[in-house]
Amino acid sequence: MEKTVATLEKGTVCSAWNYSAQRLATGSINGLLTIFDSPDPASSSPFSPSSFQVHEGSIVKVAWVPPEYGDAIACILDDGTLSLWEEVTGEGQSLQWKICTKFQNKSARVLDIQFGGSSTCLKLVVAYSDGYAKVYELQNPLELNTWQLQAEFQNVIDSVSKFAKASCLSASISWIPQIGESQQLSFVLGFNSDIPQLNSSKVWEFDQLHQRWLTVAELALPENTGDPVHAVAWAPNICRPYEIISVATQMGIAIWHIGLHPDVNGHLSVEKIALLSGHQGEVWQMEWDMSGMTLASTGSDGVVRLWQSNLNGVWHEQAVLEPTS
Numbered sequence: 001m002e003k004t005v006a007t008l009e010k011g012t013v014c015s016a017w018n019y020s021a022q023r024l025a026t027g028s029i030n031g032l033l034t035i036f037d038s039p040d041p042a043s044s045s046p047f048s049p050s051s052f053q054v055h056e057g058s059i060v061k062v063a064w065v066p067p068e069y070g071d072a073i074a075c076i077l078d079d080g081t082l083s084l085w086e087e088v089t090g091e092g093q094s095l096q097w098k099i100c101t102k103f104q105n106k107s108a109r110v111l112d113i114q115f116g117g118s119s120t121c122l123k124l125v126v127a128y129s130d131g132y133a134k135v136y137e138l139q140n141p142l143e144l145n146t147w148q149l150q151a152e153f154q155n156v157i158d159s160v161s162k163f164a165k166a167s168c169l170s171a172s173i174s175w176i177p178q179i180g181e182s183q184q185l186s187f188v189l190g191f192n193s194d195i196p197q198l199n200s201s202k203v204w205e206f207d208q209l210h211q212r213w214l215t216v217a218e219l220a221l222p223e224n225t226g227d228p229v230h231a232v233a234w235a236p237n238i239c240r241p242y243e244i245i246s247v248a249t250q251m252g253i254a255i256w257h258i259g260l261h262p263d264v265n266g267h268l269s270v271e272k273i274a275l276l277s278g279h280q281g282e283v284w285q286m287e288w289d290m291s292g293m294t295l296a297s298t299g300s301d302g303v304v305r306l307w308q309s310n311l312n313g314v315w316h317e318q319a320v321l322e323p324t325s
Contacts, residue, residue, distance in 0.1 A: 016073070021067060027054075027075060030058070033054045033073065061076040072144055073085050076112075131195060156197050189201065199227060202217065203245070216268045220247075224251065230283050246288075257273055294306055294307070295307040
């Protein structure tokens with residue numbers, strides 16, 4: 001039997017689910033951040049919401065900090081800034097949300113963010129409207145305001161090239177889902193910009209020996225390297241001999257296989273094994289299930305599509321979820 005677990009207010013534009021705490025965070029066009037707390041498992045009541053003001057304008061995106069670092073949420077705001085909010089015990093022992101830190105950048109707007117790393121090393125990648133990405137590292141796991149800039153680079157293979165006048169409309173970041181502490185720190189990043197060299201999705205990996213981030217793969221065919229990227233998603237890997245990353249462009253959703261072992265130049269092998277079409281318009285967001293076998297996508301057509309691969313490795317549309325009204 002279906003039941004309503006949460007009712008979102010009109011003007012809600014973004015959301016994020018906290019799997020560990022079973023909480024939902026939403027942001028609205030009027031700057032309200034709403035937290036939906038799950039009821040007692042034995043109760044039939046819907047999630048209980050509480051809202052507070054974080055901005056005078058719109059909240060563009062919300063993202064939970066990994067649960068092992070506490071209850072905190074990052075908010076991208078429509079003025080291009082990024083703020084981090086933490087739930088703390090206030091006066092009277094009641095829980096309150098207070099701003100923890102702001103990430104300042106006067107020359108460019110924040111387009112996308114993603115937390116990644118491991119249970120002992122939290123990192124944050126921030127993509128900006130000038131085509132640059134910044135990687136921040138949390139210095140003290142117990143203090144969410146102790147971020148230090150670790151690296152800054154543009155999304156290009158040739159690290160010597162710089163594009164000072166780049167103008168990017170959007171960006172998408174996805175960290176490799178972590179399994180063990182020995183796994184390499186990696187993420188994929190793509191832009192929708194006026195500079196073709198910035199656009200194509202590139203896999204960045206942290207070189208422990210030289211303490212720097214390097215591009216180890218480019219997810220685009222030679223004739224499509226300048227195509228704007230709308231969304232990327234890195235699939236969880238359960239004992240596969242390769243990684244899977246989905247990349248959404250104007251051509252559709254490309255499914256890429258990435259090798260696990262670099263060549264003599266430090267590059268990983270890549271193979272485009274499918275191109276999924278079905279959405280009418282841009283794909284805005286993609287999410288993999290926990291097994292990395294089912295991909296959900298949604299976009300400007302307001303439809304959610306589920307994609308799967310059969311036993312022969314052929315990808316197909318498994319289901320279409322359309323709005324009821």
